[in-house]
Amino acid sequence: MKTLTRYPIILVHGIAAKDSSIIPIWGRIPEVLMKNNIDVFFGNTDSWASYIENSIQLAKAIDEALYQTQTEKVNIIAHSKGGIDSRYLASERGLGYGSKIASLTTISTPHHGSELADRIISFKFINSSLVKNASKTFAYIYGDKNPDPYRLAVELTTKEMKNFNEKYTDNKKTFYQSYGTKLNNTLEDITFSVTFPYIKNISGENDGVVSTNSSKWGELFTLINSPERGISHAEIIDIKCKDISGINVPTIYLNIIRDLARMGY
Numbered sequence: 001m002k003t004l005t006r007y008p009i010i011l012v013h014g015i016a017a018k019d020s021s022i023i024p025i026w027g028r029i030p031e032v033l034m035k036n037n038i039d040v041f042f043g044n045t046d047s048w049a050s051y052i053e054n055s056i057q058l059a060k061a062i063d064e065a066l067y068q069t070q071t072e073k074v075n076i077i078a079h080s081k082g083g084i085d086s087r088y089l090a091s092e093r094g095l096g097y098g099s100k101i102a103s104l105t106t107i108s109t110p111h112h113g114s115e116l117a118d119r120i121i122s123f124k125f126i127n128s129s130l131v132k133n134a135s136k137t138f139a140y141i142y143g144d145k146n147p148d149p150y151r152l153a154v155e156l157t158t159k160e161m162k163n164f165n166e167k168y169t170d171n172k173k174t175f176y177q178s179y180g181t182k183l184n185n186t187l188e189d190i191t192f193s194v195t196f197p198y199i200k201n202i203s204g205e206n207d208g209v210v211s212t213n214s215s216k217w218g219e220l221f222t223l224i225n226s227p228e229r230g231i232s233h234a235e236i237i238d239i240k241c242k243d244i245s246g247i248n249v250p251t252i253y254l255n256i257i258r259d260l261a262r263m264g265y
Helices: 029-035 051-069 082-090 115-122 129-140 149-155 158-167 195-203 249-262
Strands: 009-012 040-042 074-079 101-107 175-181 220-224
Touching: 009 029, 009 051, 009 082, 029 040, 029 249, 040 051, 051 074, 051 082, 074 082, 074 249, 082 101, 082 158, 101 249, 115 149, 115 158, 115 195, 129 149, 149 158
Parallel strands: 009 040, 009 074, 074 101, 101 175, 175 220
Antiparallel strands: none
């Protein structure tokens, strides 16, 4: 059967998610994509690992997808920190996998750092051995191989992401684009009733976790929004498995992939 895209799709999750979890972290998205003749694979990265650790796991997932589909490249669609893992993987100064990645589409990724990470690291007790060990113990519950929540938080600060962007430049062999979402008020997704106003006060519009400005990266940027209601950081991966004020989240992914197909990817 002919597939919609020239290359298979790899879905890469962010923090506190797991492809092997019994909870469908991608909601209805994989099923909808497969029904539309799209080869879909998963990044199988850890929930609380650094971008270096996760990129190594992601590289294995890509190689397996290439072997199964007998293609030379993949298209990555990454949510949140998964976009940072993927950028490091593609960069020549990272793992140099750009020749195997036709396109990288990031969704709600903190490319320019996280105000929440800045705040977390500002607490002196976070740096204590007790907190670090406790956080690692917690992270093992997710089945991570090498969890390191403290290091992860440091990596996502605005300071460290500035350094990351200067060092791990985009691979010229890969097409980069980004998407972002935003909430209009705290009532739209009460999960982020504390973080949304905090980020808004510092950086303006945001999805409850990542500011709109931080999610911008690559040749194209698209803000996904509805006149009726915003979409949160969690809702954009269809974790609730329901339409958001008439917006069918899997269709957003399907349209992204259709656009990639039209571009030859």
